[in-house]
Amino acid sequence: MMWLAFGIGFWTLGWYANVRLAALPKSRATSLLVPIIFGVTLLVIWESVVRGLQIQQVLLPAPSVIAARFATSTSILWQDWVQTVVKGMMSGYIIGCIAAFATALAVDRFDFLKRGLLPVGNFAAALPIIGMAPILVMWFGFDWQSKAAVVVVMIFFPILVNTVQGLTASSAMQRDLMRTYAAGYWKTLFKLRLPAALPFIFNGLKIATTLALIGAIVAEFFGSPIRGMGFRISTSVGQLALDLVWAEIVVAAITGSVFYGGMALLERKWTFWHPSQRG
Numbered sequence: 001m002m003w004l005a006f007g008i009g010f011w012t013l014g015w016y017a018n019v020r021l022a023a024l025p026k027s028r029a030t031s032l033l034v035p036i037i038f039g040v041t042l043l044v045i046w047e048s049v050v051r052g053l054q055i056q057q058v059l060l061p062a063p064s065v066i067a068a069r070f071a072t073s074t075s076i077l078w079q080d081w082v083q084t085v086v087k088g089m090m091s092g093y094i095i096g097c098i099a100a101f102a103t104a105l106a107v108d109r110f111d112f113l114k115r116g117l118l119p120v121g122n123f124a125a126a127l128p129i130i131g132m133a134p135i136l137v138m139w140f141g142f143d144w145q146s147k148a149a150v151v152v153v154m155i156f157f158p159i160l161v162n163t164v165q166g167l168t169a170s171s172a173m174q175r176d177l178m179r180t181y182a183a184g185y186w187k188t189l190f191k192l193r194l195p196a197a198l199p200f201i202f203n204g205l206k207i208a209t210t211l212a213l214i215g216a217i218v219a220e221f222f223g224s225p226i227r228g229m230g231f232r233i234s235t236s237v238g239q240l241a242l243d244l245v246w247a248e249i250v251v252a253a254i255t256g257s258v259f260y261g262g263m264a265l266l267e268r269k270w271t272f273w274h275p276s277q278r279g
Contacts (some may be wrong), residue, residue: 002052014041061243069243070250076232077251084229085255087144089216092151093208100156100204104163109185118164121157129154129215134222142223150219155208159201166200167193202267209259213252 014037021030021037043063049055050062057065070077107113133150140146170193178188220230229248236244 011041011045058240058242061246065243066246070247073244073247077247079227080229080232081251083227084216088147089151089212092148093155093212095148096152096155097159100159101163104160107164108167121160129218133219137219137223143225147216147219150215151212154211154215158207159204162200162204163197166197169200170196198271202271206260206263209263210256213256217252
């Protein structure tokens with residue numbers, strides 16, 4: 001009961017602190033402190049509930065146990081991160097972005113592709129990754145190439161659709177003005193339409209950051225070398241090593257957050273003129 005009482009007390013203290021901080025004028029310090037306090041409060045409650053109710057570690061490890069396993073397994077976590085993120089996710093993300101962007105330009109240039117490819121894209125985007133992953137693993141092998149292929153399939157159409165939509169964001173008056181300046185298709189594309197499309201493109205890129213990580217991890221469930229985050233999660237569950245599973249989840253969460261945050265910073269830098277970036 002002592003642990004439960006401690007958790008309730010800490011929760012009350014955290015709630016009070018966040019209420020007081022939220023009442024202050026908005027600043028960078030308060031914007032950082034509120035989620036930090038909230039996150040620490042959740043971890044303390046988690047620890048208190050697990051220890052107070054004596055929940056078995058095989059069902060739900062305490063945060064302290066996960067942190068200890070994280071500290072003792074850094075070499076394994078690093079190898080898995082390189083295999084999944086650097087080799088599988090990032091290579092697939094780069095290939096998928098380039099392919100989607102090039103296809104979007106072709107779709108914008110040729111109307112028959114817009115009418116024929118985009119409906120097929122909507123159908124392909126609805127395909128379950130749990131069904132596509134084993135097929136792609138069989139096609140491209142058990143190493144990172146098949147994981148990159150899964151990532152490409154997952155991110156291609158979200159980026160394609162957002163880019164095509166963004167290329168239509170400029171108004172007819174703006175395009176007419178470019179024509180009065182005798183600007184051709186490519187000059188209009190680079191001087192007007194692509195800058196206007198950047199908010200849409202970044203929206204697709206941010207969506208793709210989370211999809212890419214999920215796709216790379218899920219693909220490893222269906223075959224991989226003896227390393228990788230998905231491989232480690234599936235084998236550790238079978239060995240009832242739930243602390244290592246949670247450690248891999250923490251690594252995935254941090255990676256996804258940093259990747260998404262980096263893309264958001266690039267968006268803020270390149271689309272500072274857009275109303276969504278003001279204030």
